[in-house]
Amino acid sequence: MFTIPTLARSLLVAVALACASAIAPPAHAIGAEEPPPNMPAEKTDLSPVRALIKQGDYKGAIARLNKMAEADSKNADIYNLLGYSHRKSGNLQAAFANYKTALDLNPKHLGAHEYIGEAYLMNKQPEQAEKHLATLAALCGKGCEEYQDLDKAIKAYRSKNRAAR
Template sequence: MGFLYACLENMLKFFLSIIFLFLLINDNYAAREDTGYNRGINNKNISIINKLLDNQEYLKSIEIIIKEIKKDKLNADLYNYLGYAYRKNGNLVLSIKNYKEALNLNPNHSEAHNYIGIAYLKIGQIHKAKKHLKILEGLCEAKCKEYKSLEAQLNKVLKNEK
């Protein structure tokens, strides 16, 4: 009886582990929609933020993104969006601060590496932009659009310096 009980107990632990793993993987996968994590943000708010950014309504988008960050302070995409809005609105200090926060939360966030590199180029910190280009090279083997974008911007700046 003891042997049977031990077998049943081990089987139960095994199945519970499998279920837990499935839920963990499924939850993580479901949180990654199209542009990245976007967890905690409903699609309507993402659509609104993207539309405002596309229409160059940066102050309105900043307002909405800040509200979303208050709901989910651990969302790297939100900080990346905020950094983008600040950069496009001309506030490079807050832009870089938010890109850094996005990268602190997700060191492999390729968009944040691209955009912070562009921000660094705008303030003449070429060495920092190169650092993020090198990181992107490692993340996507120099094949992703973020790498190509930052590389093109860097080459443009270097060409103008000659």
């Protein structure tokens, strides 16, 4: 059974905690570099760069993405698109570096796994591409677009190399 002083003390503690939580900043805002996983990060608008890529202006896309990476160095999407633009420009070394940065930032980045797999095919390393295909299968299943696109690219690569023998 509660006595009046115990009940009053409990109420005072509850009110004090409620007031403190109402005026204190959330714990994730104090010294945190990234929001917690359940809170969406601010997104960099990549639509202008995607438009350049769609037009085949990889040089322009690379220039804009490099500036974006300076301002938002923890955005895996930026590095994935940098890798894609470099790959499409024929610079596999830069493509691999950027895809690896994207995957370091986000090991579950589906697009980066697909695109680095395609870069490995261009570099005549189908076994490396298949490792990323297996990763995609584990991350999103065989029905996701990234898995299906890389699987199709690997099959085309294998078919082309069988025919060349």
